[in-house]
Amino acid sequence: MTVSSPVAKKRSDYQTPDFLISHVDMVFHLDVVKTRVITTSQITRNGQHDRPLVLDGESIKLVSVALNEDAIHDYSLNDEQLSIQTTESTFTLCVETEINPSENKTLEGLYFSAGAYCTQCEAEGFRKITYFLDRPDVLAKYDVTIFADKERYPHLLSNGNQIGKGQLDDGRHWVKWQDPFNKPSYLFALVAGDFDLLTDNFITQSGRNVLLELYVDKGALDKGHHAIASLKKAMAWDEEVFGLEYDLDIYMVVAVDFFNMGAMENKGLNVFNSKFVLADAQSATDDDFFNIEAVIGHEYFHNWTGNRVTCRDWFQLSLKEGLTVFRDQQFSADMSSPVFNRIKNVQIIREHQFAEDASAMAHPIRPEEVIEMNNFYTVTVYDKGAEVIRMMHTLLGVDGFRKGVDLYFERFDGQAVTCDDFVQAMQDATDIDLTHFRLWYSQSGTPKVTVTDTFEQSSGRYTLTFTQSTPPTADQAQKHALHIPFKFELLDQQGMSISDDSVPELEAKMIELTQAKHEITVSGLSEKPTPSLLLNFSAPVKVDYPYSHQQLSHIILHSSDEFSRWDASQSLYSRCIHSLATAPDSPDEELFDSMLVAVSGMFELADSNPALAAAMLSVPSFETLSQQVDEIQVEALYHAQRSIRNLIATSLSEKWLALYNKQITGPYQYDADDVDKRRLRNLSLSYLVQGDSPQASELLLAQFASADNMTDSLGVLKAAQYGPVDQFDHLMFQFEERWRHDPLVLDKWFALHANMERSDILARLPLLLSHEKFSLDNPNRVRSVLGSFAFYNVLGFHAIDGSGYQFLADYILKLNSVNPQVAARIITPLTQWQKFDPKRQELMRYQLARIADCKTLSKDLIEKVTKSLNYTAH
Template identity: 35%
Template sequence: MTQVKLRRLDYKPLDFTATKVDLEIKLDLPVARVKNKIAIKRLNPQASSFVLNGQKLDLLALKINGQDWDKYTLDLVSEVDGFQNLTVDVSSLADASEFTLEVLNEFNLEENESMSGIYLSDQVIVSQCEAEGFRRISFYFDRPDCLAEFTTTIEAKKAYKYLLSNGNLIASGEVDQEWHYAKWHDPFPKPSYLFACVAGNFDLLEDTFVTKSGRQVQLKLFAEPGRLEQIKFAMQAIKRAMKWDEDRFGLEYDLDVFMIVGVGYFNAGAMENKGLNIFNDELLVGCKDTSTDNSLFLIDSVIAHEYFHNWTGDRVTCRDWFQLTLKEGLTVFRDQEYSSDTLDRTVKRIQDAATIQQYQFNEDKGPLSHPIRPDEVESQDNFYTSTVYEKGAEVIRLLHTLIGEENFQKGMKLYFARHDGKAVTCDDFVDAMADASGYNLDHFRLWYSQSGTPVVKVSSNYNADTKTQTLVFKQHTPPTFDQKEKQPLTLALKTQFLTADGRTLTNLESKDGNLVPEVIVFETEQYELELVNVPEELVVVTNLDFTSPVKIEQDLTSADLANIAANCQNFFAKYNAIRTYLNNIVAKNEAKFAQDPRAQLELDQDFKAIYGNLFAQARENASITAEILSLHNTSSLTGNAEKAYNPHAYNSISRAIEEKLCADYHEQLFQLYQELPFREWEYNAKHFGERALRRELIKILSRKPEYEYLVAELYDKATCFTDKFAALTAVFENNLTGLFSLKERYIQEYQEHTICLDRLLGLEIRSARSIEQVKEAVENAKQFSYTKPNSIYLLIGELARNYSLSFTYEWLDFLKELLIQVDKYNPGVSPHICRIFTEYNLYVEPYRSKLLNVIKELLSSQIQFSRNALEILTKGLQASEA
């Protein structure tokens, strides 16, 4: 199948647009019938026709101004995906400047397994329209630059107790003894991707929030029956987010009601539909007794993210999907700031930097590389990447660093003043920031159009005679698959200077007589800075707090790294020094562990200094210590790899490092473990840190038989799910066969909690020794379904971390068949499987060829893949041949 490329520069405004939409949706399973009455306005006086998008719809009738209209054509654009174009000719209409179009269509929602448009999630009818799902509901201008005021009437049988849509409820009641209806009006113009429709029977949790102007907003949370207690945390998260957005950004909620619905079958994590957010229930349902701290943190941050979209996404939206980072990068930055203010800023910064370093950097160097504002794509659904979201947020953070909080807030206010109610571009956002702050951001804009990871080489030369130290920062961005030519970018590097004995020197002077700034900013390929009156050679510690999303190359010795880890006042720098040290250990040991998985780990003398000091400071810095210990996980080690690697060697090195820590430090670690208190659960950074450290310590200690009893003891003493699951994880990861009875206890305790059972299934898949064991675990898991996105995400995520099976032919065949199966009904999920194969460039042989051969087999077959999957597989093959 030939793929059609969509290009950013080909954007053309609509000739006709919708200004008001009156939807009537009758949900009469298996069919949904939709009457869409659209007020249309002509924007281009020369235009005489327009195209409405559809997908797998049956057109029943079409009228203009109340009269039947037959001057149209309905074309099938794609047999595989069912895309349709409805072209309406209005050249014979007496007045085509403004008119009313009425379209009547229906579709079978029970046959819609794509989870796009309106579909069934168990017993709930729900919608998902971003990016192009509305065309599965009705023929429409299904693009983000068409903003209209929606009125929606939903009619369904009374078995569906709640009928929900965007905006405020303006009418509801009985149709007859069997049917009822609800009518909603959203006064704020919105694109079709923000439309939402829900019908179902839920538990409802209600509360109120009083805005800063004194308006009372109704808060309503809907979850599957039996989960009322488990959505109370989410309700508090909503109120925290609303208050924070008022305090930090001055943004107030605008409707009378804010609603969130949680459903079990949902491709995405959550969706910011205006006034009616729809969530994957994993990101809504949770409490201390059924969720880990990390899960609750995710619930809190995702609720904040989707709520923050009310302004950065809903009130001001994207002109086209190439501008996706306009709303997503900005809103990720906002939710990161919310989490930083709510819990621990340093820990959050470490975690966000790790996401970039371990995932996004890999995307940059692979076949799917693209800028945060891509220039071309074949499927809009493939825009939802770590680059667009997380790197997009880092670019916003860099902008914030450059102009400062006060100017950033001025820029936000100007942005809303100019563009409220409009669909705009990334350039419009940068324009507002430049105009409000007075900064020239012309060169900064390159971050939006250039792909790849900048590398900054930092060199330093100390002259003892003149007491000067010259620093040279030299940046370059390696070529990527999508772009060969690169230019220097605007960089901001927060920098500190350490003496050999660990003192931080401040107020240093440069040759021009000025104090050296805390943040060094440059936009040239090379930047030099000469320090004067320097008493001794200093260790340069740069890119503290990850102020720019770049890789730093610097000749730091193990002693330098130990100095930073022990003495630098910046905790991010401590973490990053140990991360760099571990990377060096892995590089030194990879070859021999590739030959012998039980090889002796080769370490230098600084290992003891680094870890001895780390554990000595652990009581005061539990959260940071936990983050550092998590660096030993195989997924962290591989994510931080600087070149193609042997995944099995890395897994063996991960095990060897933890065995070494257990052997050398078990007494100190045991003492530290014993001193960690079992507190009553609270949502705060201190308690999170203590439990996170306990999780890492029990995993290390239980490698030694004499400490295995601590695992069962932890399970029994646990005051929250976090500690219980930490114990169970240690059983599986360290293969503590004598404690497998904990699994049966766990099943008995959590048999009614699907999400908890999924967590156990994840451990079983990750520790399976054959694909047959994986299949058996899946078959025995009553909550698992091959049509459920959460199940597929769990399956492929844990299979990727199963180093006993990974890259075996049965592992590859299983994933290949899974892709073929899933892509037939849900092309929103199948790209996640494709990306396992297209990451071949991360690995040495024979792993690289094994993945690449799968891509070749799939593309040479007669299988008709969705455009989502086909684009990713094709790019994977093309990059290997470039």
């Protein structure tokens, strides 16, 4: 089936706005079903032309329009635009609109949910509030006055500083806010509700006192302290590392339960999904504490990389997101374990971004065209974008990168600019030519670096050859060689890193690949070295080198780079798993023995480097393994992964038990040492359960009963997934009984059920969806059930009869009319049909065709479905 695609917007079609807006005055009369918005804008014609003023608007009612205080009726109005013909060069436009926040289930624009008003305007939500030039290159100062019932909505918040407030005779009150900084409409924010308020302060490097305010649901105040502490850490870190000081006198964060994203960096008023704010030991895991710190940091860092300097157009989204993700990764690495953080970053790339590159949705970090802007928010733009910034950091060095960022802000503060502007600033500040490097912004796909070597025993001459290539992608057939900073080292037989000052690349431990083929030669060696390649994952590429088992074990033991030691362990596991998947009846015992010897040695790291030990003792995920093969044989690969994990569990059961018993912690606290111990303890428990250790059941029940924190409670439930179903169900029943009134914890319960391997999963899912606490209106709940099932329940989702695909498609169609943005996110596994066996490809495409036949399909879904159905492998 071939589906015709809607007309796409193209980066090459960008034109400067016909009009500019210098100041916006907005008045909100909040009402659950009939909110009135009066927007008065100071507008100037941009250049000499006679084109009309065309304003964006969607799903709102136009009440009146006045130009220079005179009402006008001579305008053109359709479902998406208001067009006004005027000869004025400078004028005031007043537009009054009416909206129904309670019916806005898309959670874009202004919506009412869980008793509070909230906005989400990125990327194009402001047009659901009023008719406006809703594009990021139109920047203005905003005054905002909010009227609402005082008893129900005592807190009325918007961007900037509060400059006025008052009480009306009818029980309403008003608050006026003024943002002194120019901003695009996507950074506008409004929140009104009844919250608990946690306050603190931060003294900046110049001595200014910034008031910090955290607004949370009633009764949740004690869960906000970690978020406030994280914010203060982020503010101090940005001053220390980048010299960037916060610029307003108040910084507000509001936590809401209904939110499409993780958080939003609106100037001075960040709106957060509650899951990235609320935490205490009983209800939040170590990962939750980590994620809160990371996301709080990310949104704060946007104050400069996104707010003070923003995007000219949405094709430049990686300008702010790739750069800010890199900054939050560096922050997280400084706050906790650098190697564990780097591994987490790389797993996202290998599991999700590489999959996106291999699908119909492949695109560069700066895409060339799009149908629906919400579909820009991808792992490619964010996470690969961060890797591109990291490569620049590698090429320029710490000092050079800082000089480049300083010049970037000096040139563009208060402006909307492009990715090219950023790269040019980095180049001009350092005199390092980044012309070739810019290809990373325009070329999609995952480069592959093939490495071969030769060693001449007689001369001691060793040659390494690097060959790079990028396979064709759905959006681009022709590829060019990229500028790749490729870090490596050579290890001698004693595990020492070889140096040779006559080979600059070896001394720098890096070669800059700029052509299709590069060679380096080292002379005077007495033995063939072992190359340790792509240290610290210095570029988002795949590496092909024919390592022997012994070489991988050598790197695991001796590489100077912790990431490479982990990576070698993963390669060894992967080799075993793929070997078993390909030939299940003739296992490679020598390979498996070599792997077990290596794993046994990893236990010795538990005392000296527990973070690395926990990572190395974990086998690759099914998602990672899937990206290592041309065609995914679901059952064979899944069962091989489980079998290798079972082999590790049973063969080393005594070591797992000893490791488990050794990880003793006191009362819960979130610090690095205890986090590592809990990670090792719960990993050990899962291996003990899978290996059917005699002590497993007793340990499960004892830890569940004694756990004083959510990390250990959830560790029991995750481990129980490897054991008998009835035991898992029993523990889950107890867990639900305790936590059924805490929505964030219940999301974990839903997710565990949805990704559990069980033969009756498709009968269980409807029970979850009919649960009194489930709602399709709640994005967190949808992601916890439907997202967990589609992304992580391998056998259930990929059932050979297609029932898993049909189940997801049925709910995609339901979500299409409720929240198309969420629907477009969780449809991703269906759009990645290209790598599966022919029967599953057919079944997945059939469900995509069903979705395509929906006559009211949203633009969010149209783009993904049509691209996927029209995909042709190159």
